[in-house]
Amino acid sequence: MNQPARAIGLGLLLLGTSSLVFASRGSSMPTMSSPEKTPQQRAADLYNAGLKSRDRAMKSLKEAKESPDAEERVKLEGKAKKEFEKAISKFQEATKLNPRFHQAYSDLGFSLRKSGDYTAALQAYGQALALAPGYTPAIEYRAEAYLALNKLEDAKQAYVQLFPSDRSHADELLQAMKAWLETRRSEPGDVAPGTLQDFDQWVAQRDEIAKQTPSVSQLQKRPW
Numbered sequence: 205m206n207q208p209a210r211a212i213g214l215g216l217l218l219l220g221t222s223s224l225v226f227a228s229r230g231s232s233m234p235t236m237s238s239p240e241k242t243p244q245q246r247a248a249d250l251y252n253a254g255l256k257s258r259d260r261a262m263k264s265l266k267e268a269k270e271s272p273d274a275e276e277r278v279k280l281e282g283k284a285k286k287e288f289e290k291a292i293s294k295f296q297e298a299t300k301l302n303p304r305f306h307q308a309y310s311d312l313g314f315s316l317r318k319s320g321d322y323t324a325a326l327q328a329y330g331q332a333l334a335l336a337p338g339y340t341p342a343i344e345y346r347a348e349a350y351l352a353l354n355k356l357e358d359a360k361q362a363y364v365q366l367f368p369s370d371r372s373h374a375d376e377l378l379q380a381m382k383a384w385l386e387t388r389r390s391e392p393g394d395v396a397p398g399t400l401q402d403f404d405q406w407v408a409q410r411d412e413i414a415k416q417t418p419s420v421s422q423l424q425k426r427p428w
Contacts, residue, residue, distance in 0.1 A: 247302035254294030254308070258315055261287035265318075284318075291315040299331075306335035310342040317349045325349045340370035344377050351384045354395055356403050363410065371414075378414065381407045 241249070261284040268280035295312035299305055313328030329346035332339055347362035359381065366374035385404055388395055 243301040247298040247305055247308065250294045250298040250301070251305065251308045251311070254291045254298065254311060254315075257287045257291035257294065258311060261285075261291065261315070261318065288315045288319045292319065304335055306332045306339055306342070309335070310339060310345060313342065313349070314345050317345065317352070322349050322352055338369070340366060340373045344370075344373040347377050348380050351380060354393070356399065360403075360406060367410075367414075375414065378407065378410060382411075 264280045264284035264287065268277045268284065271277045271280065292312060292315045295308045295315065298308040299312065302308070309328050309332035313325040313332065316322075316328055317325035326346060326349055329342050329349065332342040333346070336342075343362050343366055347359045347366075350356070350358040350362065359377070363374060363377050363381070366377060381403075385400070385407060388400055392400060
């Protein structure tokens with residue numbers, strides 16, 4: 205009498221288990237969701253996206269400069285302009301999410317400068333350097349904006365600041381100064397001849413000092 209009862213009980217248990225399994229398969233199980241990104245992480249993503257647009261813009265500008273075809277140059281310059289606009293938007297969003305993101309401010313200034321908005325570029329560089337006074341990329345980029353605005357004393361001061369601390373950016377700025385001089389010799393604009401001559405001499409002197417003063421990287425390469 206007891207044995208059939210046990211069999212029925214086991215059958216009900218199995219039926220209940222199978223029904224439970226079926227129900228589990230048919231229903232949506234809760235899944236592990238990735239944690240929501242912090243504002244700083246989202247800002248970093250936007251910054252990286254902005255860098256990609258900035259680099260594409262610079263690539264297009266380089267190709268435009270090297271292209272012998274006028275129509276192709278215009279096309280490439282237009283492409284660069286659009287990429288810089290994308291970069292500016294991304295960098296601005298990044299700084300809104302993380303107001304202490306000095307790298308984003310610096311590259312915002314870079315993209316604004318390349319787009320011809322020197323006033324806004326200087327403001328962005330100023331914000332970057334207010335957060336990180338020793339951030340040498342912003343010092344060099346801002347100095348190139350000073351050159352474009354013929355603020356030569358400010359550009360010279362930036363070079364003097366960079367030379368002992370970051371020879372790579374100091375050398376980059378010196379090359380920009382030479383390029384500025386080459387342009388101004390044929391197109392002086394509102395730069396007085398005396399000012400141009402004085403700056404030319406200053407750049408030549410700094411170039412000679414740089415040749416005679418090895419950088420840290422050059423010293424490291426020397427066999428001792």
